[in-house]
Amino acid sequence: MAMLDEKSLDLMRRLMEAFGPSGFEREVTAIVKSYMEPYSDEVVSDKLGSVTFVSKGSSERPRVLLAGHVDEVGFIVSSITDEGFLTFNPLGGWWSQVLLGQRVVIRTNKGDIHGTIAAKPPHILPEEERKKVVEMKDMFIDIGATSREEAEATGVKIGDPVVPWSPFQLLHDGKVAMGKAFDDRIGAFVIMEAMRRLKEKGISHPNTVYGAATVQEEVGLRGAQTISHVVDPDVAVVVEVDIAGDVPGIKAHEAPTKMGRGPGLVTFDRSMIPNQAFKEFIIEVARQTQIPLQLSQMYGGGTDAGRIHIHKAGCPTAVITVPTRHIHSHVGLLSLRDTENAIRLVIELIKRLDAERVESFTKI
Numbered sequence: 377m378a379m380l381d382e383k384s385l386d387l388m389r390r391l392m393e394a395f396g397p398s399g400f401e402r403e404v405t406a407i408v409k410s411y412m413e414p415y416s417d418e419v420v421s422d423k424l425g426s427v428t429f430v431s432k433g434s435s436e437r438p439r440v441l442l443a444g445h446v447d448e449v450g451f452i453v454s455s456i457t458d459e460g461f462l463t464f465n466p467l468g469g470w471w472s473q474v475l476l477g478q479r480v481v482i483r484t485n486k487g488d489i490h491g492t493i494a495a496k497p498p499h500i501l502p503e504e505e506r507k508k509v510v511e512m513k514d515m516f517i518d519i520g521a522t523s524r525e526e527a528e529a530t531g532v533k534i535g536d537p538v539v540p541w542s543p544f545q546l547l548h549d550g551k552v553a554m555g556k557a558f559d560d561r562i563g564a565f566v567i568m569e570a571m572r573r574l575k576e577k578g579i580s581h582p583n584t585v586y587g588a589a590t591v592q593e594e595v596g597l598r599g600a601q602t603i604s605h606v607v608d609p610d611v612a613v614v615v616e617v618d619i620a621g622d623v624p625g626i627k628a629h630e631a632p633t634k635m636g637r638g639p640g641l642v643t644f645d646r647s648m649i650p651n652q653a654f655k656e657f658i659i660e661v662a663r664q665t666q667i668p669l670q671l672s673q674m675y676g677g678g679t680d681a682g683r684i685h686i687h688k689a690g691c692p693t694a695v696i697t698v699p700t701r702h703i704h705s706h707v708g709l710l711s712l713r714d715t716e717n718a719i720r721l722v723i724e725l726i727k728r729l730d731a732e733r734v735e736s737f738t739k740i
């Protein structure tokens with residue numbers, strides 16, 4: 377099996393280490409744009425910040441939208457205390473238990489500054505307090521300042537964005553990647569690599585492909601709405617992370633996919649019930665091309681597909697996933713083999729999504 381080359385792995389590292397919580401994605405979309413320009417026939421963007429790369433095939437329609445969001449969960453500075461500490465609100469969903477003691481980066485007009493979400497030492501914690509989860513509203517970031525004046529001198533102000541500090545690494549003989557922001561830059565990565573291969577290998581396709589790096593998913597699928605308007609897709613594939621359920625304490629009915637067993641296909645989540653004909657088509661393509669595929673379900677979450685599938689008169693949409701351990705924390709883990717298989721599956725779908733096929737998904 378072809379695997380990710382050095383250029384791909386370098387892109388993965390740069391995407392994951394880039395700074396870009398919801399609403400502050402410009403650094404990431406710039407990386408996406410410069411990487412994709414040589415592999416695109418056209419670049420189109422919307423006015424919210426999402427950017428889309430076009431690959432023109434043998435037919436103008438159907439328009440196939442591939443979408444992966446490039447914002448990451450982070451924080452936004454809500455106040456500076458008299459003592460020089462920063463309070464913050466979440467950008468996206470966080471469980472406060474994963475935060476204490478973690479390093480963060482704050483982006484200011486004067487540059488990036490570093491800090492830590494401080495925790496009280498155990499010596500001074502009363503027994504009951506030790507058993508409790510500290511709420512985010514009671515947490516603060518320590519940037520090393522000893523007064524408000526010192527803190528403000530760094531350039532930091534209310535409204536500045538914050539992300540986890542978390543270097544990208546390969547583990548387990550290079551088979552597993554560890555880092556932040558896999559949710560959902562791995563989705564954007566899969567789409568970028570699929571489109572790069574279309575171009576490099578001259579793969580023909582009976583449609584026009586729009587590969588989109590969307591913004592502001594973690595705060596309510598906002599980029600999906602504006603990019604749907606720009607692309608006006610006939611069919612869509614969202615590439616996302618999945619909650620890998622193969623970790624202690626997670627039950628199969630909560631998260632059925634496992635890291636390393638292939639990409640997932642979402643059968644249901646809170647934001648979308650997929651078009652059933654399209655879903656069955658994807659299962660059949662995976663079977664024919666011998667790409668491992670896991671069926672997934674997530675009762676509590678949603679993706680950009682939640683907006684895309686109800687665009688205008690509706691758009692058959694599916695979500696293909698890369699099972700990822702420990703999402704929405706400083707450090708996630710995923711399999712490079714699953715990532716490669718997701719790229720292969722996306723390419724096999726692009727090759728087969730012609731007008732007749734796409735019309736068949738909605739025929740009554």
Ligand SMILES: [Zn+2]
Nearest residue numbers: 559560594704
């Ligand atoms: Zn997420």
